[in-house]
Amino acid sequence: MLTIWGRLNSLNVQKVLIACHELGLSFERIDAGLAFGVVQSPEYKAMNPNSVVPTINDDGFVLWESNVITRYLCAKHAHKGFWIEDVLRRADVERWMDWQQTSFNPHLTTVFWGTVRQPGAVAEAEIEKARLRLEAMTLMLEARLEKNRWISGETFGMADLVLASGVHRWLNLPVERPSRPRIEAYYAALMQRPSAQTYLTLPLT
Numbered sequence: 001m002l003t004i005w006g007r008l009n010s011l012n013v014q015k016v017l018i019a020c021h022e023l024g025l026s027f028e029r030i031d032a033g034l035a036f037g038v039v040q041s042p043e044y045k046a047m048n049p050n051s052v053v054p055t056i057n058d059d060g061f062v063l064w065e066s067n068v069i070t071r072y073l074c075a076k077h078a079h080k081g082f083w084i085e086d087v088l089r090r091a092d093v094e095r096w097m098d099w100q101q102t103s104f105n106p107h108l109t110t111v112f113w114g115t116v117r118q119p120g121a122v123a124e125a126e127i128e129k130a131r132l133r134l135e136a137m138t139l140m141l142e143a144r145l146e147k148n149r150w151i152s153g154e155t156f157g158m159a160d161l162v163l164a165s166g167v168h169r170w171l172n173l174p175v176e177r178p179s180r181p182r183i184e185a186y187y188a189a190l191m192q193r194p195s196a197q198t199y200l201t202l203p204l205t
């Protein structure tokens with residue numbers, strides 16, 4: 001039995017839900033985080049001391065960190081085709097997963113909080129700085145997509161599982177954006193997938 005704790009409007013929860021959908025896994029989801037609370041309870045903290053979502057319990061194995069959960073599910077269900085045995089090919093994909101967490105997402109979060117989740121909570125100058133950083137970041141993604149159909153390569157893979165919600169968020173933020181034709185084409189292809197249609201259609205909140 002797979003249980004996922006996390007609210008539907010969380011970018012990090014969306015990664016895990018999209019992964020489960022693509023892998024064809026059934027699961028139970030429990031709303032948690034922000035308005036739903038739960039994450040500060042002693043029971044939740046015993047599972048995830050960070051008090052953030054997502055957390056999973058997979059037949060008794062508790063795991064947190066959305067990208068690690070995604071890797072774990074792909075590796076566990078390797079026969080579904082998302083796990084890559086070849087070390088070099090896997091590293092090529094995994095670099096984009098870490099890039100999402102460490103380079104892209106911090107700036108995305110600044111703009112998102114400042115313009116959508118809590119307008120006024122982030123100084124305009126900070127929002128603008130992060131918005132410009134995202135212009136540079138998305139140029140890297142644009143270059144990746146010049147040579148590859150998906151961020152993971154020729155087939156939709158682990159990097160796409162964790163970047164889908166970020167691309168969706170960036171393209172829907174109420175800010176000025178430069179034209180990124182390949183990212184826009186990528187997003188159009190992404191939104192053809194039932195997993196994205198299921199988990200990326202909520203308005204940003």
Ligand SMILES: N[C@@H](CCC(=O)N[C@@H](CS)C(=O)NCC(=O)O)C(=O)O
Pocket residue numbers: 010011012013032033034039051052053054064065066067
């Ligand atoms: N590195 C963590 C970050 C998790 C995280 O920051 N989650 C946010 C939602 S995207 C959160 O739990 N925020 C507090 C809350 O929802 O109560 C991961 O990727 O799982």
